[in-house]
Amino acid sequence: MSVYNIIPKPNKYICGDSTYEISPKTKVLCSEEFVKAGKIICDYLKTKPEEDEGVIRFTKVDGMKSEAYVLKIANDGVYISASDYAGAFYAAITLKTILMQAKKQDGKAILETLIIEDAPDVEYRSFMLDSCRHFFEPETVKELLENMAMLKLNKFHWHLSDDQAYRIESKIYPVLNEVGSKRFSRHLKGYGLDYDNVEYFHYYTQQEIKDIVSYARELNIEVIPEIDLPGHTTAIISSVPELSCTGEKIEIACHNGVLNAILCAGNEAVYEFIDSLFSEVCPLFESKYFHIGGDEAFTGYKVWDKCDKCSSKKSELGIKNSKELQIYFMNRLTQTLKKYGKTPIAWDDCATDELDFSVVTQLWQASSVAAVRGQAKKRDVIISPVTYFYFDWKFSKTPLKKTYNFNLAKIGIVGDKYRVKGFEGLVWTEFIDGSDALEFSVFPRINALAEVAWTKLENRNYKDFHRRLDWYKTYMRKKNINYSRVEKDYSDFKRHVSYHLGFDGREFAKSQKIKESETD
Ligand SMILES: [Zn+2]
DSSP states (O other): OOOOOOSSOOSOEEEEEEEEEEOTTSEEEEOGGGHHHHHHHHHHHTOOOOTTSOEEEEEEOSSOOTTOEEEEEETTEEEEEESSHHHHHHHHHHHHHHHHHSEEETTEEEEEEEEEEEOOSOSEEEEEEEOSSSOOOHHHHHHHHHHHHHTTOOEEEEEEEETTEEOBOOSSOTHHHHTTTEESOSSOBBTTBOOOOOOEEOOBOHHHHHHHHHHHHHTTOEEEEEEEESSSOHHHHHHOGGGBSSOOOOOOOOBOSOOOOOBOSSOHHHHHHHHHHHHHHGGGOOSSEEEEEOOSGGGGHHHHHTOHHHHHHHHHHTOOSHHHHHHHHHHHHHHHHHHTTOEEEEEGGGOSTTSOTTSEEEEOOGGGHHHHHHHTTTSOEEEOOHHHHBTTBOTTTSOHHHHHTOOGGGGTOOSSSSOEEEEEEEEOOTTOOSHHHHHHHHTTHHHHHHHHHHSOGGGOOHHHHHHHHHHHHHHHHHTTOOOOSOOSSOOOTTSOSSBOOGGGSHHHHHHHTSOGGGGO
């Protein structure tokens, strides 16, 4: 009797001692709300149902938690129950994974009987893509969403504005695209890399964004946009220079690093601009969350310190320093977003009691762990520490096992008094220029992230995960997903940076030559 290889591992799995046969003739019957979940199985089986050829039944029941499901393979049928679409959808994903692995005989799949009772450990299971440093076509984004859904991830954080690009079509400020979405080099200079002088002009049209949001909805994924403010705004300021403290014309950034571009926090016109930008961007996304960045603005504090408007604002509010001014700025944005029905998320840089408590804090920096731990008793937090969940980092820095073995105790969060919403894996794309390099960085570490977020700590075990991962590797090869064949100890010694260099194809081209057996 074998156990099917499922990632993330179901929280309760009971093996039976019998079998049940499924074929394209098997009927798939669904409660009205679950028809789309049932269609996943129908499409996979290419069903042409006939009488007395078995049944798969999706039933809506009351009283189960959101996203929870029960999947029972009995000797007289397959029975799925859930209280919401998300639960039925995840049952279908689990059943499809089982069908792919099942023994096949005479055109039938022989399923072993079992009962799976499953629900996620946390409600926020997220992955972030940076579409600014490099642009990814809508088709690539959709493929990523499909792969996320198979791992039961349910949030897609989409980084859409930074120093190197503004990527959302703007009808009210077309200059944000004419200037802010265009740079003279596809690749960015810095850390040993150089310009390629190829014009790079990309943004997502509003229609493409709506299309991706609705595609994600079918996969039970919420799309959460990020417009990084008030720092990381070179693209916005290069488009509309009067938003900065000096009003000077600047060029969009074509290089890497932390820059000092910052919006003026003392100019009311800046808040009006942001309000009207939010009024355009908010309706494109259905999620209640909206990420407003807030990271690394300190490099612009010197600009604020020299600005008359920022100084007057500080005196008017009795504010002592630029850090407090940034918190005031973030709180103003929070009030603006409330008008559009959105809850802000911000990076941990402003994790203090002065920040409005409706703002969700996202942990990223090791130096912020203590502050975020304190804040987690007072506000919702999302956990995405650099050294575990930044998948642009090399496997030598962040091996698969390290990502897998993350748990909240490692950052001193133990017990239920903390408001941890969930976890996020991220990929920054300074060095990642296409789907091959993206997949190399993300897979299979995203499989580990998915299990950290879904499976309770007491049910997790790296050796067991790694054994189950073998089937996913076969699946990824069939789907041409360029997952990393390296899982640890690999670095390109010619480059002295911490990140992947999928950029020129070198690291992943080399890694392909390493035999799978050498990496285990
Ligand atoms: Zn200013």
